[in-house]
Amino acid sequence: MAVATHDRTERAIELFHALSDETRLEIIELLRKGERCVCELTDTLDAAQSRLSFHLRVLKDAGIVRDRKDGRWVYYELDPEAFEEVETLASGMKPRVPGRAESCCA
Amino acid sequence: MAVATHDRTERAIELFHALSDETRLEIIELLRKGERCVCELTDTLDAAQSRLSFHLRVLKDAGIVRDRKDGRWVYYELDPEAFEEVETLASGMKPRVPGRAESCCA
């Protein structure tokens, strides 16, 4: 339901920011092997639980991961769409014009 | 060997971080139209010169932008390779396995 108020640039910032942290990239790398519960992530990454929780939230807010609750556990998994979005964004940032500037302020 | 002091993850962080700021994305958007001198960027973006200079350096250090000095002016332009790098990184982050986890810590 959330849309507008959320333009292209803000979305790019949100995505890129979520991807610009070591812990979060480690989480992503782990999740590439498939869904994992938080407890396994904290074990593997040897990080405090609240720290993990913080980063998982950033990833989730950015739409990079999804969570699923099952009993006592919460499982996280990657959402591949987010990465396609990044690819599209990056692709759309390439220069449209090759040439050089003809003297600017001159 | 200490892989070029610059491993894959650090590189990803540098690139994504450089792209996670509004001013920098605005600069990139402007440069998509071609090379520009700093003075034109400050005019167009209505930003203090030292602020622009700061962000241009972040972009340059990340290899997103190249500069060329000509007389009194310094021209900046995008380096398309950086965006391809981002695409590659994003592509390489997609999950390798689809399935769900079979009860973790249980």
Add this chain to the structure above:
DNA sequence: CCTATGCATCAAGAAATATTGGTTGACTTG
């Protein structure tokens, strides 16, 4: 029930980033 576990959330402090204003050096022109 009572206790233990898994996880989100919060407040406080630490650390990293960004902004501002000022200074400096390079270059150009009168």
Add this chain to the structure above:
DNA sequence: CAAGTCAACCAATATTTCTTGATGCATAGG
């Protein structure tokens, strides 16, 4: 050469982001 312009850099401050150590809620099992 003097004066003005362009842009990098620096130090101080402001702002954002991250970490840590509670605390609380939900669920599961004895």
